[in-house]
Amino acid sequence: MSRADQEIPFFFGDGDELFGIYHPAAGAASRAVLLCAPLGQDHIRCHRLYRQLASTLAMQGMPVLRFDYYGSGDSAGSSVEVDWRRCLDDTVTAVRELRARSGAERVLAFGARLGASIALTAAPAAGIDDVVAWDPVVEGATYVAAQDAMQEAMRLDTQRFIRARGRADAEGQWLGFAVSPTLRGQLEAWRVAPQTAPSLLLESAPRPVEWRKLFGEETRIQSLEDLTPWDELSRLEAAIISPPLVQAVADYWRERAYA
Amino acid sequence: MREQAFRFGRARHLVGIAGFPDRGEGTVGVILLNAGLVHRVGPFRLHVDLTRQLNALGYPTLRFDMSTIGDSGAAGESRSRNQQVSADVDDAMALLAQHAGCKRFVLVGLCSGAEKAHNVAREPRSHEKLAGAIFLDNFAYRTLGFRVRHYLPRVFDARCWKRWLARKAKEQAGAEAPVFGVAPLPQEVVRGDLRSMVARGLKLNLIYSGGIHMHFNHHRQFRECFGHVMDDPAVSTRYLKETDHTYVLTGDRQRLIDHIGEWLVRHFPIVQAGALP
Numbered sequence: 001m002s003r004a005d006q007e008i009p010f011f012f013g014d015g016d017e018l019f020g021i022y023h024p025a026a027g028a029a030s031r032a033v034l035l036c037a038p039l040g041q042d043h044i045r046c047h048r049l050y051r052q053l054a055s056t057l058a059m060q061g062m063p064v065l066r067f068d069y070y071g072s073g074d075s076a077g078s079s080v081e082v083d084w085r086r087c088l089d090d091t092v093t094a095v096r097e098l099r100a101r102s103g104a105e106r107v108l109a110f111g112a113r114l115g116a117s118i119a120l121t122a123a124p125a126a127g128i129d130d131v132v133a134w135d136p137v138v139e140g141a142t143y144v145a146a147q148d149a150m151q152e153a154m155r156l157d158t159q160r161f162i163r164a165r166g167r168a169d170a171e172g173q174w175l176g177f178a179v180s181p182t183l184r185g186q187l188e189a190w191r192v193a194p195q196t197a198p199s200l201l202l203e204s205a206p207r208p209v210e211w212r213k214l215f216g217e218e219t220r221i222q223s224l225e226d227l228t229p230w231d232e233l234s235r236l237e238a239a240i241i242s243p244p245l246v247q248a249v250a251d252y253w254r255e256r257a258y259a
Numbered sequence: 260m261r262e263q264a265f266r267f268g269r270a271r272h273l274v275g276i277a278g279f280p281d282r283g284e285g286t287v288g289v290i291l292l293n294a295g296l297v298h299r300v301g302p303f304r305l306h307v308d309l310t311r312q313l314n315a316l317g318y319p320t321l322r323f324d325m326s327t328i329g330d331s332g333a334a335g336e337s338r339s340r341n342q343q344v345s346a347d348v349d350d351a352m353a354l355l356a357q358h359a360g361c362k363r364f365v366l367v368g369l370c371s372g373a374e375k376a377h378n379v380a381r382e383p384r385s386h387e388k389l390a391g392a393i394f395l396d397n398f399a400y401r402t403l404g405f406r407v408r409h410y411l412p413r414v415f416d417a418r419c420w421k422r423w424l425a426r427k428a429k430e431q432a433g434a435e436a437p438v439f440g441v442a443p444l445p446q447e448v449v450r451g452d453l454r455s456m457v458a459r460g461l462k463l464n465l466i467y468s469g470g471i472h473m474h475f476n477h478h479r480q481f482r483e484c485f486g487h488v489m490d491d492p493a494v495s496t497r498y499l500k501e502t503d504h505t506y507v508l509t510g511d512r513q514r515l516i517d518h519i520g521e522w523l524v525r526h527f528p529i530v531q532a533g534a535l536p
Contacts, residue, residue: 005271009264021330047298073300074276160503162469169508176303176507
């Protein structure tokens with residue numbers, strides 16, 4: 001049986017509403033990893049990379065759980081039902097599931113973009129011991145403005161549509177996904193809390209952020225050589241692939257095992 | 260309805276989500292194939308929305324990742340890509356047969372997914388299990404009608420000429436770069452395939468979008484490309500000029516899903532237990 005055969009797809013949580021894939025590791029493990037997905041199209045674009053990361057970490061001896069929040073991926077609920085608070089609750093539920101399946105004492109989390117924001121915000125309640133964040137969103141209002149701008153550009157894009165689409169056709173959506181006023185409001189009001197800093201921050205976004213000012217000296221900051229085209233409309237449906245990212249996360253947690 | 264996650268297939272290498280309706284056992288099962296390299300949820304979650312609406316109508320469904328796509332692994336076989344696709348679809352059918360009692364199936368594919376569905380449906384004995392197929396932006400050929408509709412309005416437009424010249428210059432500059440791709444089936448072969456599918460009793464639904472307007476630009480082009488078989492009552496065609504290739508706007512997506520649901524109900528009505536046929 002190959003390792004891929006052992007990846008277990010399943011539903012869990014109240015009413016079996018959440019979908020996850022568990023990557024077991026050989027032997028008993030003291031640390032397990034939760035992968036927190038980003039939201040919207042970032043989630044679909046990162047799917048392959050998350051799987052590669054999960055396989056790499058599992059081969060390194062750390063059990064991994066990937067999962068979809070309510071209203072995203074294969075989990076129950078429609079896209080318009082994605083809710084920030086529910087994402088945080090789902091993360092707590094996923095940590096509980098991961099602990100039960102793996103028997104690990106410590107749970108670490110990785111997230112890209114809003115996935116990192118969710119991991120950082122949910123960490124105290126979920127009992128997450130360590131977060132690695134990749135280009136985290138730190139200010140919801142900026143993210144909302146960027147999504148609005150991209151949605152507007154997309155409806156006018158005559159590479160995509162024969163004719164630009166009307167405002168009404170595109171409103172209440174971000175790049176393929178319906179967005180409720182509730183989620184929009186939650187994100188607009190959200191800012192990262194400095195007390196929940198990641199231990200490793202991987203940056204590859206074109207726009208520089210003053211990470212030190214935000215997270216202090218405890219956070220290790222590592223720049224990836226290639227920029228990630230998160231907000232390039234022309235690459236909206238291109239997968240995000242980054243072997244250096246996978247390597248960096250795997251190396252970091254291997255190194256920390258002996259720290 | 261309820262959904263269940265499965266790891267299945269001849270090498271337990273496939274991952275998929277089956278959706279089971281509360282009623283309608285024994286009807287056709289609907290199987291969704293990957294669109295490009297997007298995992299089984301489909302572009303912007305199209306496959307999730309579609310399967311759930313079909314479950315609500317009474318159809319069992321399976322959205323799954325084919326070999327080496329999404330969460331599925333390789334089967335470890337030495338087969339051609341087409342043979343592998345057929346074997347994956349066989350595995351998917353076996354799963355729905357086992358868990359939902361389906362004996363016949365409808366395939367749904369977008370873009371490369373449509374091409375895969377076509378390759379399965381063109382097999383001479385496919386009708387033994389396959390009842391129909393829904394092709395979203397499948398093969399398209401630039402017919403004379405296409406060229407007239409495309410170029411005529413552009414002949415006197417200086418901007419179009421400028422863009423054309425810029426594109427040609429770019430193509431020439433990149434002429435040394437190798438191109439890797441799969442050549443589409445020749446038009447005559449696809450025509451013959453579609454005739455054969457209809458003759459063998461398959462119901463076909465061809466839905467093309469404005470997103471492929473560089474290859475297909477009018478409803479008339481279905482007949483221009485594929486001939487008289489497009490007039491057969493077993494064939495439905497729809498050209499959605501306004502929409503893009505992957506249905507990025509939620510309204511477009513919902514209209515597509517409604518259309519697919521209506522087509523299925525028309526061609527494969529749900530028979531209630533105890534009801535007279």
